[in-house]
Amino acid sequence: MRRVNRFDQDLVRLSAALPRTPVDQGLKSLTRSANKGRLWFAVAALLACRKGPTRRAALRGVGAIAFASTSANLVGKNFFPRRRPAADLVPEHRRLTKRPTSSSFPSGHSASAVAFTTAVAMEYPMLAIAVAPLAAAVAYSRVHTGVHWPTDVAAGAAIGVGAAYATRHWWPLAAEGPGRTAHAADLPPLGDGAGLLVLVNPNSGVAGVDPTGEIAALWPDATIEHPRPGVDLIDQLSERLTAAPGEFKAVGVAGGDGTVAAVAAVAAEFQLPLLLIPAGTLNHFARDVGVETVHESVEAVRAGTGVQMDLAGVRITGSTGTTHRWFVNTASLGGYPEMVRLRERLEARNWPKWPAGALALIRTLRRAQPIRLELNGRAHLVWMLFVGNGTYAPKGFAPTQRPALDTGLLDVRYVRADLPYSRARFVLGTLTRTLATSHVYRQHDMPSLDVRLLDGYRRVATDGEVGPLGQRFEFRSRPRALSIYRS
Structure with missing residues (x-):
């Protein structure tokens, strides 16, 4: 000294x-x-x-x-x-x-x-x-x-x-670059938009900014559709494509993740490539795919370059029958839909994703009710269930990125409600980033998941959109179901 x-x-x-x-x-x-x-x-x-x-x-x-x-x-x-x-x-x-x-x-x-x-x-x-x-x-x-x-x-x-x-x-660095995929795709080049059907949602993204004019200027020969009030987007596009078989070579979408999921479902059903035009508020899917600007969309369409990626679907069985929904990002049961909505409101106020997610989690868990259900035939009591299209990172709470787009797997995460102080233990594990060793948190990668509720009906949320009431939910990964333009 x-x-x-x-x-x-x-x-x-x-x-x-x-x-x-x-x-x-x-x-x-x-x-x-x-x-x-x-x-x-x-x-x-x-x-x-x-x-x-x-x-x-x-x-x-x-x-x-x-x-x-x-x-x-x-x-x-x-x-x-x-x-x-x-x-x-x-x-x-x-x-x-x-x-x-x-x-x-x-x-x-x-x-x-x-x-x-x-x-x-x-x-x-x-x-x-x-x-x-x-x-x-x-x-x-x-x-x-x-x-x-x-x-x-x-x-x-x-x-x-x-x-x-x-x-x-507590806040891992985001990985640079888009999600990986081993499946490249040769797609039809559509320089001026001939053969392109684009759905534009003027209500997505920044209020008062309608991207229709910009899209019409970039692809003057494209056919532009807007959502019709009271009509389901999937039904609207399916009707348009069915009425003109062979006229369209690709479908495009300018909107948020909910709109993108609907158009992606149609693209998969009709086996047409999808053009992403980032115009939403958060654009999670566009960021994962690697199409974050309109300029990147233009270059990919002109060159006809793209990739194949997985989609996920859920078959919902309720008292009124059976329906099917595709999702490009995530689906959830329990308090997770409410947590996501609260987190995104905080993000809109410039909160970073992880702190916003932690606060939303605490508020949601305080009001949550446990769910009795079966997961692949085994009974569980859980607070919330998360299903991702593909495997997300990190493996703890608040997944923020999708390193690969073609794993053929679902990312299943849930919080157990059958252990003492499970909510407090989950929050503590989240704050200390020790969820991987916590008994109240479970994460699995699997190609399919069958969920059956044991006490009534609940709604599933897919890509931020709340779906119909159901008692049984059959989740499946659909490998290489979607072709998408990407440079």
């Missing part, structure tokens, strides 16, 4: 020997602006104004600051008391008017600065290059103004890096 102290003192003297410049006042102002993380919260607010990786970087940065500040100020300073440098070690014009009185080790300012920058780098590396000089200036300002030793700053920086990486435990 004596060697460390001598090393610190030598570096402080070197800093103190620097000639007086206007930078001295700038560093004093900068170090004050970073008190309690105010500087970084302001930067985060600015970054959050733009959707995408910029907003994710801001939110991850704020989360990293919370970890770093707690670790440095509440833990480190209490366990490692250390005197701050004497005021007379630096020139008077550099000294802060109000010097901090807490332990010098570690530097909370440095911990927050490095935590924020490292977290930003995880989501948006180029943006971190712009933020890093500001973080370095904040860290050095603590030595320049004489309130920290250099090793305090180094320790704070190490805590900041660790805090940023800790956020990945």
